[in-house]
Amino acid sequence: MRVVLVSCDLLPEGDGDEESLVAALVRDGVDVTWQPWGGPVDADLVVLRATWDYTEHLDEFLAWCATVPALANPLPVVRWNIDKSYMAELASRGVPVVPTAVVEPGQEPDFPDGEFVVKPAVGAGSRGAGRFTDHAAARAHLEAIGVKALVQPYQSSVDENGETALVFFAGEYSHSFHKGPMLAQGLGEAESGLYVEERLGSIEPSPRQVDLANQVLDVAAELLSLRRSDFLYARVDVVEGPDGAPLLLELELTEPSLGFRLTTGEAAERFSKAIQAAASGA
Ligand SMILES: Nc1ncnc2c1ncn2[C@@H]1O[C@H](COP(=O)(O)OP(=O)(O)O)[C@@H](O)[C@H]1O
Ligand SMILES: [Mg+2]
Structure with missing residues:
Protein backbone atom coordinates (compact mmCIF):
# COMPACT_ATOMS: atom_id res chain seq x y z
CA MET A 1 0.00 0.00 0.00
CA ARG A 2 1.39 3.37 -1.03
CA VAL A 3 0.55 6.61 0.77
CA VAL A 4 1.81 10.11 0.01
CA LEU A 5 1.81 12.86 2.63
CA VAL A 6 1.64 16.19 0.84
CA SER A 7 3.83 19.12 1.88
CA CYS A 8 5.10 22.28 0.18
CA ASP A 9 8.48 23.27 -1.27
CA LEU A 10 9.37 25.38 1.78
CA LEU A 11 8.80 22.48 4.20
CA PRO A 12 9.19 19.29 2.13
CA GLU A 13 8.73 17.01 5.17
CA GLY A 14 6.38 19.24 7.14
CA ASP A 15 7.43 20.81 10.45
CA GLY A 16 8.34 17.52 12.16
CA ASP A 17 5.01 17.00 13.89
CA GLU A 18 4.21 13.95 11.78
CA GLU A 19 7.32 11.88 12.57
CA SER A 20 5.33 9.54 14.81
CA LEU A 21 2.69 9.12 12.10
CA VAL A 22 5.30 8.17 9.50
CA ALA A 23 6.83 5.71 12.00
CA ALA A 24 3.40 4.16 12.69
CA LEU A 25 2.68 3.77 8.97
CA VAL A 26 6.09 2.21 8.36
CA ARG A 27 5.56 -0.22 11.28
CA ASP A 28 2.29 -1.21 9.65
CA GLY A 29 4.14 -1.96 6.40
CA VAL A 30 2.86 1.06 4.46
CA ASP A 31 5.09 2.59 1.78
CA VAL A 32 4.84 6.24 2.89
CA THR A 33 6.64 9.25 1.40
CA TRP A 34 6.45 13.02 1.63
CA GLN A 35 5.94 14.98 -1.57
CA PRO A 36 5.43 18.74 -2.08
CA TRP A 37 2.17 19.58 -3.86
CA GLY A 38 2.29 20.55 -7.52
CA GLY A 39 3.77 17.57 -9.34
CA PRO A 40 2.33 14.31 -10.58
CA VAL A 41 1.46 11.96 -7.75
CA ASP A 42 0.55 8.32 -7.68
CA ALA A 43 -0.56 6.47 -4.56
CA ASP A 44 -3.47 4.60 -3.02
CA LEU A 45 -4.10 7.66 -0.86
CA VAL A 46 -2.73 11.20 -1.03
CA VAL A 47 -3.09 13.02 2.28
CA LEU A 48 -2.86 16.82 2.42
CA ARG A 49 -0.69 17.69 5.41
CA ALA A 50 1.81 20.55 5.29
CA THR A 51 0.62 22.45 2.19
CA TRP A 52 0.78 25.74 4.04
CA ASP A 53 1.81 27.96 1.12
CA TYR A 54 -1.36 27.28 -0.88
CA THR A 55 -3.05 30.51 0.16
CA GLU A 56 -0.75 32.45 -2.21
CA HIS A 57 -1.33 29.97 -5.04
CA LEU A 58 -4.96 29.13 -4.52
CA ASP A 59 -6.09 28.47 -8.10
CA GLU A 60 -2.97 26.47 -8.85
CA PHE A 61 -3.38 24.46 -5.65
CA LEU A 62 -7.03 23.63 -6.32
CA ALA A 63 -6.24 22.75 -9.95
CA TRP A 64 -3.52 20.40 -8.70
CA CYS A 65 -5.90 18.85 -6.15
CA ALA A 66 -8.30 18.13 -8.99
CA THR A 67 -5.61 15.99 -10.71
CA VAL A 68 -4.97 13.83 -7.66
CA PRO A 69 -6.69 10.44 -7.86
CA ALA A 70 -7.33 9.63 -4.18
CA LEU A 71 -7.17 12.86 -2.26
CA ALA A 72 -7.86 13.18 1.46
CA ASN A 73 -9.70 15.15 2.45
CA PRO A 74 -11.53 15.02 -0.90
CA LEU A 75 -11.65 18.01 -3.24
CA PRO A 76 -15.24 19.13 -2.46
CA VAL A 77 -14.32 19.22 1.23
CA VAL A 78 -11.13 21.19 0.51
CA ARG A 79 -12.97 23.67 -1.74
CA TRP A 80 -15.60 24.30 0.89
CA ASN A 81 -13.22 24.49 3.82
CA ILE A 82 -10.57 26.74 2.27
CA ASP A 83 -12.94 29.71 2.42
CA LYS A 84 -13.73 30.60 6.02
CA SER A 85 -17.15 31.95 5.05
CA TYR A 86 -18.29 28.41 5.92
CA MET A 87 -18.50 29.94 9.44
CA ALA A 88 -21.61 31.85 8.36
CA GLU A 89 -23.10 28.70 6.80
CA LEU A 90 -22.56 26.72 9.99
CA ALA A 91 -24.07 29.57 12.03
CA SER A 92 -27.18 29.56 9.84
CA ARG A 93 -27.56 25.86 10.66
CA GLY A 94 -27.56 26.59 14.38
CA VAL A 95 -23.92 25.90 15.23
CA PRO A 96 -22.62 28.24 17.96
CA VAL A 97 -19.77 30.04 16.19
CA VAL A 98 -17.80 33.20 16.92
CA PRO A 99 -20.10 35.83 15.33
CA THR A 100 -18.82 36.21 11.77
CA TYR A 154 -12.30 39.65 19.41
CA GLN A 155 -12.88 36.84 21.90
CA SER A 156 -11.01 38.13 24.93
CA SER A 157 -11.07 34.67 26.58
CA VAL A 158 -8.34 33.81 24.06
CA ASP A 159 -5.89 36.09 25.91
CA GLU A 160 -6.16 33.90 29.00
CA ASN A 161 -7.31 30.52 27.80
CA GLY A 162 -6.24 30.43 24.18
CA GLU A 163 -8.10 27.94 22.03
CA THR A 164 -8.63 24.20 22.17
CA ALA A 165 -8.11 22.09 19.06
CA LEU A 166 -10.08 18.81 18.99
CA VAL A 167 -8.77 16.28 16.48
CA PHE A 168 -10.88 13.60 14.81
CA PHE A 169 -9.89 10.74 12.49
CA ALA A 170 -12.53 9.25 10.18
CA GLY A 171 -15.14 11.13 12.20
CA GLU A 172 -14.03 9.67 15.57
CA TYR A 173 -12.59 11.83 18.35
CA SER A 174 -8.86 11.23 18.89
CA HIS A 175 -7.17 13.88 21.05
CA SER A 176 -6.89 17.58 21.80
CA PHE A 177 -4.29 20.24 22.20
CA HIS A 178 -4.11 23.82 23.31
CA LYS A 179 -2.97 26.94 21.49
CA GLY A 180 -2.07 30.28 23.09
CA PRO A 181 -3.31 33.65 21.77
CA MET A 182 -1.93 34.50 18.32
CA LEU A 183 -2.84 38.11 17.77
CA ALA A 184 -1.16 41.02 19.47
CA GLN A 185 -2.79 44.40 18.79
CA GLY A 186 -2.25 45.10 15.11
CA LEU A 187 -0.99 42.45 12.74
CA GLY A 188 0.39 38.96 13.30
CA GLU A 189 4.04 38.64 12.27
CA ALA A 190 4.92 35.49 10.37
CA GLU A 191 8.65 35.08 10.92
CA SER A 192 8.87 31.86 8.97
CA GLY A 193 6.83 33.46 6.17
CA LEU A 194 4.36 30.59 6.50
CA TYR A 195 2.78 30.86 9.91
CA VAL A 196 2.91 32.79 13.15
CA GLU A 197 4.78 30.64 15.68
CA GLU A 198 2.24 28.93 17.95
CA ARG A 199 2.48 28.26 21.68
CA LEU A 200 1.09 24.80 22.12
CA GLY A 201 0.40 22.33 24.89
CA SER A 202 -1.62 19.28 25.75
CA ILE A 203 -5.17 19.66 27.14
CA GLU A 204 -8.27 17.65 28.03
CA PRO A 205 -11.39 19.17 26.46
CA SER A 206 -14.56 19.76 28.47
CA PRO A 207 -17.65 17.68 27.63
CA ARG A 208 -19.27 20.85 26.22
CA GLN A 209 -16.32 21.37 23.88
CA VAL A 210 -16.56 17.77 22.68
CA ASP A 211 -20.32 18.16 22.12
CA LEU A 212 -19.75 21.30 20.06
CA ALA A 213 -17.03 19.63 17.97
CA ASN A 214 -19.34 16.69 17.28
CA GLN A 215 -22.13 19.05 16.23
CA VAL A 216 -19.75 20.95 13.93
CA LEU A 217 -18.69 17.75 12.15
CA ASP A 218 -22.25 16.48 11.82
CA VAL A 219 -23.49 19.74 10.33
CA ALA A 220 -20.47 20.08 8.02
CA ALA A 221 -20.99 16.53 6.74
CA GLU A 222 -24.67 17.27 6.14
CA LEU A 223 -23.86 20.48 4.25
CA LEU A 224 -21.45 18.55 2.03
CA SER A 225 -23.77 15.51 1.63
CA LEU A 226 -21.11 13.27 3.15
CA ARG A 227 -20.82 11.01 6.15
CA ARG A 228 -18.63 12.44 8.86
CA SER A 229 -16.46 9.34 8.60
CA ASP A 230 -15.55 10.68 5.13
CA PHE A 231 -13.46 13.33 6.87
CA LEU A 232 -10.21 11.36 7.18
CA TYR A 233 -8.93 14.10 9.48
CA ALA A 234 -10.62 17.08 11.05
CA ARG A 235 -9.62 19.66 13.63
CA VAL A 236 -12.24 21.71 15.43
CA ASP A 237 -10.83 24.84 17.11
CA VAL A 238 -13.02 26.19 19.88
CA VAL A 239 -12.81 29.19 22.18
CA GLU A 240 -14.81 30.31 25.18
CA GLY A 241 -17.54 32.84 24.32
CA PRO A 242 -18.47 35.84 26.51
CA ASP A 243 -20.89 33.72 28.59
CA GLY A 244 -18.41 30.87 29.04
CA ALA A 245 -20.02 28.55 26.49
CA PRO A 246 -17.74 27.16 23.78
CA LEU A 247 -17.86 28.71 20.30
CA LEU A 248 -16.37 27.46 17.04
CA LEU A 249 -13.40 29.58 15.89
CA GLU A 250 -12.32 27.43 12.99
CA LEU A 251 -13.02 24.06 11.37
CA GLU A 252 -9.88 22.74 9.70
CA LEU A 253 -10.45 20.12 7.02
CA THR A 254 -7.67 21.06 4.63
CA GLU A 255 -4.16 21.04 6.11
CA PRO A 256 -4.37 21.32 9.89
CA SER A 257 -1.46 20.54 12.17
CA LEU A 258 -2.70 17.64 14.21
CA GLY A 259 -0.53 17.99 17.31
CA PHE A 260 1.06 14.52 17.35
CA ARG A 261 4.04 15.89 19.28
CA LEU A 262 1.68 17.07 22.00
CA THR A 263 -0.07 13.81 22.72
CA THR A 264 0.63 10.11 23.19
CA GLY A 265 1.75 7.80 20.40
CA GLU A 266 -1.76 6.37 20.25
CA ALA A 267 -2.98 9.30 18.17
CA ALA A 268 -0.47 8.53 15.42
CA GLU A 269 -1.50 4.86 15.58
CA ARG A 270 -5.15 5.83 15.18
CA PHE A 271 -4.40 8.05 12.21
CA SER A 272 -2.26 5.34 10.64
CA LYS A 273 -5.17 2.88 10.87
CA ALA A 274 -7.64 5.44 9.48
CA ILE A 275 -5.29 6.15 6.57
CA GLN A 276 -4.94 2.44 5.80
CA ALA A 277 -8.71 1.92 5.88
CA ALA A 278 -9.22 4.86 3.51
CA ALA A 279 -6.37 3.74 1.22
CA SER A 280 -7.86 0.27 0.91
CA GLY A 281 -11.23 1.79 0.07
CA ALA A 282 -12.87 0.46 3.24
N1 LIG B 1 -12.41 36.33 16.78
C1 LIG B 1 -11.23 36.08 17.35
N2 LIG B 1 -11.02 36.31 18.67
C2 LIG B 1 -9.83 36.08 19.26
N3 LIG B 1 -8.75 35.61 18.60
C3 LIG B 1 -8.90 35.36 17.28
C4 LIG B 1 -10.13 35.57 16.58
N4 LIG B 1 -9.96 35.23 15.30
C5 LIG B 1 -8.68 34.83 15.19
N5 LIG B 1 -8.04 34.90 16.37
C6 LIG B 1 -6.63 34.56 16.65
O1 LIG B 1 -5.95 34.47 15.40
C7 LIG B 1 -5.50 33.16 15.14
C8 LIG B 1 -5.70 32.80 13.66
O2 LIG B 1 -7.06 32.88 13.28
P1 LIG B 1 -7.82 31.63 12.69
O3 LIG B 1 -9.23 32.02 12.44
O4 LIG B 1 -7.61 30.44 13.54
O5 LIG B 1 -7.15 31.44 11.26
P2 LIG B 1 -5.91 30.56 10.74
O6 LIG B 1 -5.48 29.66 11.87
O7 LIG B 1 -6.48 29.78 9.60
O8 LIG B 1 -4.90 31.54 10.32
C9 LIG B 1 -6.27 32.28 16.10
O9 LIG B 1 -5.50 31.15 16.45
C10 LIG B 1 -6.53 33.20 17.31
O10 LIG B 1 -5.43 33.22 18.22
MG1 LIG C 1 -6.51 28.68 13.32
Missing part, protein backbone atom coordinates in the same frame (compact mmCIF):
# COMPACT_ATOMS: atom_id res chain seq x y z
CA ALA A 101 -19.53 38.86 9.14
CA VAL A 102 -18.25 38.26 5.62
CA VAL A 103 -17.00 41.42 3.87
CA GLU A 104 -16.51 41.40 0.09
CA PRO A 105 -13.78 43.63 -1.38
CA GLY A 106 -15.02 47.21 -1.69
CA GLN A 107 -17.99 46.56 0.58
CA GLU A 108 -18.51 48.96 3.51
CA PRO A 109 -18.00 46.89 6.68
CA ASP A 110 -20.20 47.12 9.73
CA PHE A 111 -17.66 46.69 12.54
CA PRO A 112 -18.70 45.27 15.92
CA ASP A 113 -18.35 47.38 19.07
CA GLY A 114 -15.09 47.10 20.96
CA GLU A 115 -12.20 45.00 19.77
CA PHE A 116 -12.56 42.94 16.62
CA VAL A 117 -10.56 40.78 14.23
CA VAL A 118 -10.20 41.24 10.48
CA LYS A 119 -8.79 38.25 8.60
CA PRO A 120 -8.77 37.06 5.00
CA ALA A 121 -11.49 34.49 4.21
CA VAL A 122 -8.80 32.34 2.61
CA GLY A 123 -5.86 32.26 4.96
CA ALA A 124 -3.79 30.08 7.22
CA GLY A 125 -1.13 30.43 9.86
CA SER A 126 -2.67 33.70 11.13
CA ARG A 127 -1.25 35.55 8.11
CA GLY A 128 -3.19 38.71 7.25
CA ALA A 129 -5.15 38.49 10.50
CA GLY A 130 -5.24 41.64 12.60
CA ARG A 131 -6.85 42.81 15.82
CA PHE A 132 -8.37 46.29 15.87
CA THR A 133 -10.47 48.79 17.76
CA ASP A 134 -9.87 51.68 15.39
CA HIS A 135 -12.25 51.55 12.41
CA ALA A 136 -10.01 53.58 10.10
CA ALA A 137 -7.08 51.22 10.75
CA ALA A 138 -9.32 48.22 10.14
CA ARG A 139 -10.64 49.72 6.90
CA ALA A 140 -7.08 50.35 5.77
CA HIS A 141 -6.24 46.72 6.54
CA LEU A 142 -9.25 45.48 4.55
CA GLU A 143 -8.14 47.60 1.62
CA ALA A 144 -4.55 46.41 1.93
CA ILE A 145 -5.52 42.73 1.83
CA GLY A 146 -8.02 43.46 -0.98
CA VAL A 147 -9.81 40.12 -0.74
CA LYS A 148 -12.95 38.74 0.87
CA ALA A 149 -12.50 38.94 4.64
CA LEU A 150 -14.13 37.95 7.89
CA VAL A 151 -14.87 40.37 10.69
CA GLN A 152 -15.40 38.92 14.17
CA PRO A 153 -15.59 40.38 17.66
Whole structure:
Protein backbone atom coordinates (compact mmCIF):
# COMPACT_ATOMS: atom_id res chain seq x y z
CA MET A 1 0.00 0.00 0.00
CA ARG A 2 1.39 3.37 -1.03
CA VAL A 3 0.55 6.61 0.77
CA VAL A 4 1.81 10.11 0.01
CA LEU A 5 1.81 12.86 2.63
CA VAL A 6 1.64 16.19 0.84
CA SER A 7 3.83 19.12 1.88
CA CYS A 8 5.10 22.28 0.18
CA ASP A 9 8.48 23.27 -1.27
CA LEU A 10 9.37 25.38 1.78
CA LEU A 11 8.80 22.48 4.20
CA PRO A 12 9.19 19.29 2.13
CA GLU A 13 8.73 17.01 5.17
CA GLY A 14 6.38 19.24 7.14
CA ASP A 15 7.43 20.81 10.45
CA GLY A 16 8.34 17.52 12.16
CA ASP A 17 5.01 17.00 13.89
CA GLU A 18 4.21 13.95 11.78
CA GLU A 19 7.32 11.88 12.57
CA SER A 20 5.33 9.54 14.81
CA LEU A 21 2.69 9.12 12.10
CA VAL A 22 5.30 8.17 9.50
CA ALA A 23 6.83 5.71 12.00
CA ALA A 24 3.40 4.16 12.69
CA LEU A 25 2.68 3.77 8.97
CA VAL A 26 6.09 2.21 8.36
CA ARG A 27 5.56 -0.22 11.28
CA ASP A 28 2.29 -1.21 9.65
CA GLY A 29 4.14 -1.96 6.40
CA VAL A 30 2.86 1.06 4.46
CA ASP A 31 5.09 2.59 1.78
CA VAL A 32 4.84 6.24 2.89
CA THR A 33 6.64 9.25 1.40
CA TRP A 34 6.45 13.02 1.63
CA GLN A 35 5.94 14.98 -1.57
CA PRO A 36 5.43 18.74 -2.08
CA TRP A 37 2.17 19.58 -3.86
CA GLY A 38 2.29 20.55 -7.52
CA GLY A 39 3.77 17.57 -9.34
CA PRO A 40 2.33 14.31 -10.58
CA VAL A 41 1.46 11.96 -7.75
CA ASP A 42 0.55 8.32 -7.68
CA ALA A 43 -0.56 6.47 -4.56
CA ASP A 44 -3.47 4.60 -3.02
CA LEU A 45 -4.10 7.66 -0.86
CA VAL A 46 -2.73 11.20 -1.03
CA VAL A 47 -3.09 13.02 2.28
CA LEU A 48 -2.86 16.82 2.42
CA ARG A 49 -0.69 17.69 5.41
CA ALA A 50 1.81 20.55 5.29
CA THR A 51 0.62 22.45 2.19
CA TRP A 52 0.78 25.74 4.04
CA ASP A 53 1.81 27.96 1.12
CA TYR A 54 -1.36 27.28 -0.88
CA THR A 55 -3.05 30.51 0.16
CA GLU A 56 -0.75 32.45 -2.21
CA HIS A 57 -1.33 29.97 -5.04
CA LEU A 58 -4.96 29.13 -4.52
CA ASP A 59 -6.09 28.47 -8.10
CA GLU A 60 -2.97 26.47 -8.85
CA PHE A 61 -3.38 24.46 -5.65
CA LEU A 62 -7.03 23.63 -6.32
CA ALA A 63 -6.24 22.75 -9.95
CA TRP A 64 -3.52 20.40 -8.70
CA CYS A 65 -5.90 18.85 -6.15
CA ALA A 66 -8.30 18.13 -8.99
CA THR A 67 -5.61 15.99 -10.71
CA VAL A 68 -4.97 13.83 -7.66
CA PRO A 69 -6.69 10.44 -7.86
CA ALA A 70 -7.33 9.63 -4.18
CA LEU A 71 -7.17 12.86 -2.26
CA ALA A 72 -7.86 13.18 1.46
CA ASN A 73 -9.70 15.15 2.45
CA PRO A 74 -11.53 15.02 -0.90
CA LEU A 75 -11.65 18.01 -3.24
CA PRO A 76 -15.24 19.13 -2.46
CA VAL A 77 -14.32 19.22 1.23
CA VAL A 78 -11.13 21.19 0.51
CA ARG A 79 -12.97 23.67 -1.74
CA TRP A 80 -15.60 24.30 0.89
CA ASN A 81 -13.22 24.49 3.82
CA ILE A 82 -10.57 26.74 2.27
CA ASP A 83 -12.94 29.71 2.42
CA LYS A 84 -13.73 30.60 6.02
CA SER A 85 -17.15 31.95 5.05
CA TYR A 86 -18.29 28.41 5.92
CA MET A 87 -18.50 29.94 9.44
CA ALA A 88 -21.61 31.85 8.36
CA GLU A 89 -23.10 28.70 6.80
CA LEU A 90 -22.56 26.72 9.99
CA ALA A 91 -24.07 29.57 12.03
CA SER A 92 -27.18 29.56 9.84
CA ARG A 93 -27.56 25.86 10.66
CA GLY A 94 -27.56 26.59 14.38
CA VAL A 95 -23.92 25.90 15.23
CA PRO A 96 -22.62 28.24 17.96
CA VAL A 97 -19.77 30.04 16.19
CA VAL A 98 -17.80 33.20 16.92
CA PRO A 99 -20.10 35.83 15.33
CA THR A 100 -18.82 36.21 11.77
CA ALA A 101 -19.53 38.86 9.14
CA VAL A 102 -18.25 38.26 5.62
CA VAL A 103 -17.00 41.42 3.87
CA GLU A 104 -16.51 41.40 0.09
CA PRO A 105 -13.78 43.63 -1.38
CA GLY A 106 -15.02 47.21 -1.69
CA GLN A 107 -17.99 46.56 0.58
CA GLU A 108 -18.51 48.96 3.51
CA PRO A 109 -18.00 46.89 6.68
CA ASP A 110 -20.20 47.12 9.73
CA PHE A 111 -17.66 46.69 12.54
CA PRO A 112 -18.70 45.27 15.92
CA ASP A 113 -18.35 47.38 19.07
CA GLY A 114 -15.09 47.10 20.96
CA GLU A 115 -12.20 45.00 19.77
CA PHE A 116 -12.56 42.94 16.62
CA VAL A 117 -10.56 40.78 14.23
CA VAL A 118 -10.20 41.24 10.48
CA LYS A 119 -8.79 38.25 8.60
CA PRO A 120 -8.77 37.06 5.00
CA ALA A 121 -11.49 34.49 4.21
CA VAL A 122 -8.80 32.34 2.61
CA GLY A 123 -5.86 32.26 4.96
CA ALA A 124 -3.79 30.08 7.22
CA GLY A 125 -1.13 30.43 9.86
CA SER A 126 -2.67 33.70 11.13
CA ARG A 127 -1.25 35.55 8.11
CA GLY A 128 -3.19 38.71 7.25
CA ALA A 129 -5.15 38.49 10.50
CA GLY A 130 -5.24 41.64 12.60
CA ARG A 131 -6.85 42.81 15.82
CA PHE A 132 -8.37 46.29 15.87
CA THR A 133 -10.47 48.79 17.76
CA ASP A 134 -9.87 51.68 15.39
CA HIS A 135 -12.25 51.55 12.41
CA ALA A 136 -10.01 53.58 10.10
CA ALA A 137 -7.08 51.22 10.75
CA ALA A 138 -9.32 48.22 10.14
CA ARG A 139 -10.64 49.72 6.90
CA ALA A 140 -7.08 50.35 5.77
CA HIS A 141 -6.24 46.72 6.54
CA LEU A 142 -9.25 45.48 4.55
CA GLU A 143 -8.14 47.60 1.62
CA ALA A 144 -4.55 46.41 1.93
CA ILE A 145 -5.52 42.73 1.83
CA GLY A 146 -8.02 43.46 -0.98
CA VAL A 147 -9.81 40.12 -0.74
CA LYS A 148 -12.95 38.74 0.87
CA ALA A 149 -12.50 38.94 4.64
CA LEU A 150 -14.13 37.95 7.89
CA VAL A 151 -14.87 40.37 10.69
CA GLN A 152 -15.40 38.92 14.17
CA PRO A 153 -15.59 40.38 17.66
CA TYR A 154 -12.30 39.65 19.41
CA GLN A 155 -12.88 36.84 21.90
CA SER A 156 -11.01 38.13 24.93
CA SER A 157 -11.07 34.67 26.58
CA VAL A 158 -8.34 33.81 24.06
CA ASP A 159 -5.89 36.09 25.91
CA GLU A 160 -6.16 33.90 29.00
CA ASN A 161 -7.31 30.52 27.80
CA GLY A 162 -6.24 30.43 24.18
CA GLU A 163 -8.10 27.94 22.03
CA THR A 164 -8.63 24.20 22.17
CA ALA A 165 -8.11 22.09 19.06
CA LEU A 166 -10.08 18.81 18.99
CA VAL A 167 -8.77 16.28 16.48
CA PHE A 168 -10.88 13.60 14.81
CA PHE A 169 -9.89 10.74 12.49
CA ALA A 170 -12.53 9.25 10.18
CA GLY A 171 -15.14 11.13 12.20
CA GLU A 172 -14.03 9.67 15.57
CA TYR A 173 -12.59 11.83 18.35
CA SER A 174 -8.86 11.23 18.89
CA HIS A 175 -7.17 13.88 21.05
CA SER A 176 -6.89 17.58 21.80
CA PHE A 177 -4.29 20.24 22.20
CA HIS A 178 -4.11 23.82 23.31
CA LYS A 179 -2.97 26.94 21.49
CA GLY A 180 -2.07 30.28 23.09
CA PRO A 181 -3.31 33.65 21.77
CA MET A 182 -1.93 34.50 18.32
CA LEU A 183 -2.84 38.11 17.77
CA ALA A 184 -1.16 41.02 19.47
CA GLN A 185 -2.79 44.40 18.79
CA GLY A 186 -2.25 45.10 15.11
CA LEU A 187 -0.99 42.45 12.74
CA GLY A 188 0.39 38.96 13.30
CA GLU A 189 4.04 38.64 12.27
CA ALA A 190 4.92 35.49 10.37
CA GLU A 191 8.65 35.08 10.92
CA SER A 192 8.87 31.86 8.97
CA GLY A 193 6.83 33.46 6.17
CA LEU A 194 4.36 30.59 6.50
CA TYR A 195 2.78 30.86 9.91
CA VAL A 196 2.91 32.79 13.15
CA GLU A 197 4.78 30.64 15.68
CA GLU A 198 2.24 28.93 17.95
CA ARG A 199 2.48 28.26 21.68
CA LEU A 200 1.09 24.80 22.12
CA GLY A 201 0.40 22.33 24.89
CA SER A 202 -1.62 19.28 25.75
CA ILE A 203 -5.17 19.66 27.14
CA GLU A 204 -8.27 17.65 28.03
CA PRO A 205 -11.39 19.17 26.46
CA SER A 206 -14.56 19.76 28.47
CA PRO A 207 -17.65 17.68 27.63
CA ARG A 208 -19.27 20.85 26.22
CA GLN A 209 -16.32 21.37 23.88
CA VAL A 210 -16.56 17.77 22.68
CA ASP A 211 -20.32 18.16 22.12
CA LEU A 212 -19.75 21.30 20.06
CA ALA A 213 -17.03 19.63 17.97
CA ASN A 214 -19.34 16.69 17.28
CA GLN A 215 -22.13 19.05 16.23
CA VAL A 216 -19.75 20.95 13.93
CA LEU A 217 -18.69 17.75 12.15
CA ASP A 218 -22.25 16.48 11.82
CA VAL A 219 -23.49 19.74 10.33
CA ALA A 220 -20.47 20.08 8.02
CA ALA A 221 -20.99 16.53 6.74
CA GLU A 222 -24.67 17.27 6.14
CA LEU A 223 -23.86 20.48 4.25
CA LEU A 224 -21.45 18.55 2.03
CA SER A 225 -23.77 15.51 1.63
CA LEU A 226 -21.11 13.27 3.15
CA ARG A 227 -20.82 11.01 6.15
CA ARG A 228 -18.63 12.44 8.86
CA SER A 229 -16.46 9.34 8.60
CA ASP A 230 -15.55 10.68 5.13
CA PHE A 231 -13.46 13.33 6.87
CA LEU A 232 -10.21 11.36 7.18
CA TYR A 233 -8.93 14.10 9.48
CA ALA A 234 -10.62 17.08 11.05
CA ARG A 235 -9.62 19.66 13.63
CA VAL A 236 -12.24 21.71 15.43
CA ASP A 237 -10.83 24.84 17.11
CA VAL A 238 -13.02 26.19 19.88
CA VAL A 239 -12.81 29.19 22.18
CA GLU A 240 -14.81 30.31 25.18
CA GLY A 241 -17.54 32.84 24.32
CA PRO A 242 -18.47 35.84 26.51
CA ASP A 243 -20.89 33.72 28.59
CA GLY A 244 -18.41 30.87 29.04
CA ALA A 245 -20.02 28.55 26.49
CA PRO A 246 -17.74 27.16 23.78
CA LEU A 247 -17.86 28.71 20.30
CA LEU A 248 -16.37 27.46 17.04
CA LEU A 249 -13.40 29.58 15.89
CA GLU A 250 -12.32 27.43 12.99
CA LEU A 251 -13.02 24.06 11.37
CA GLU A 252 -9.88 22.74 9.70
CA LEU A 253 -10.45 20.12 7.02
CA THR A 254 -7.67 21.06 4.63
CA GLU A 255 -4.16 21.04 6.11
CA PRO A 256 -4.37 21.32 9.89
CA SER A 257 -1.46 20.54 12.17
CA LEU A 258 -2.70 17.64 14.21
CA GLY A 259 -0.53 17.99 17.31
CA PHE A 260 1.06 14.52 17.35
CA ARG A 261 4.04 15.89 19.28
CA LEU A 262 1.68 17.07 22.00
CA THR A 263 -0.07 13.81 22.72
CA THR A 264 0.63 10.11 23.19
CA GLY A 265 1.75 7.80 20.40
CA GLU A 266 -1.76 6.37 20.25
CA ALA A 267 -2.98 9.30 18.17
CA ALA A 268 -0.47 8.53 15.42
CA GLU A 269 -1.50 4.86 15.58
CA ARG A 270 -5.15 5.83 15.18
CA PHE A 271 -4.40 8.05 12.21
CA SER A 272 -2.26 5.34 10.64
CA LYS A 273 -5.17 2.88 10.87
CA ALA A 274 -7.64 5.44 9.48
CA ILE A 275 -5.29 6.15 6.57
CA GLN A 276 -4.94 2.44 5.80
CA ALA A 277 -8.71 1.92 5.88
CA ALA A 278 -9.22 4.86 3.51
CA ALA A 279 -6.37 3.74 1.22
CA SER A 280 -7.86 0.27 0.91
CA GLY A 281 -11.23 1.79 0.07
CA ALA A 282 -12.87 0.46 3.24
N1 LIG B 1 -12.41 36.33 16.78
C1 LIG B 1 -11.23 36.08 17.35
N2 LIG B 1 -11.02 36.31 18.67
C2 LIG B 1 -9.83 36.08 19.26
N3 LIG B 1 -8.75 35.61 18.60
C3 LIG B 1 -8.90 35.36 17.28
C4 LIG B 1 -10.13 35.57 16.58
N4 LIG B 1 -9.96 35.23 15.30
C5 LIG B 1 -8.68 34.83 15.19
N5 LIG B 1 -8.04 34.90 16.37
C6 LIG B 1 -6.63 34.56 16.65
O1 LIG B 1 -5.95 34.47 15.40
C7 LIG B 1 -5.50 33.16 15.14
C8 LIG B 1 -5.70 32.80 13.66
O2 LIG B 1 -7.06 32.88 13.28
P1 LIG B 1 -7.82 31.63 12.69
O3 LIG B 1 -9.23 32.02 12.44
O4 LIG B 1 -7.61 30.44 13.54
O5 LIG B 1 -7.15 31.44 11.26
P2 LIG B 1 -5.91 30.56 10.74
O6 LIG B 1 -5.48 29.66 11.87
O7 LIG B 1 -6.48 29.78 9.60
O8 LIG B 1 -4.90 31.54 10.32
C9 LIG B 1 -6.27 32.28 16.10
O9 LIG B 1 -5.50 31.15 16.45
C10 LIG B 1 -6.53 33.20 17.31
O10 LIG B 1 -5.43 33.22 18.22
MG1 LIG C 1 -6.51 28.68 13.32
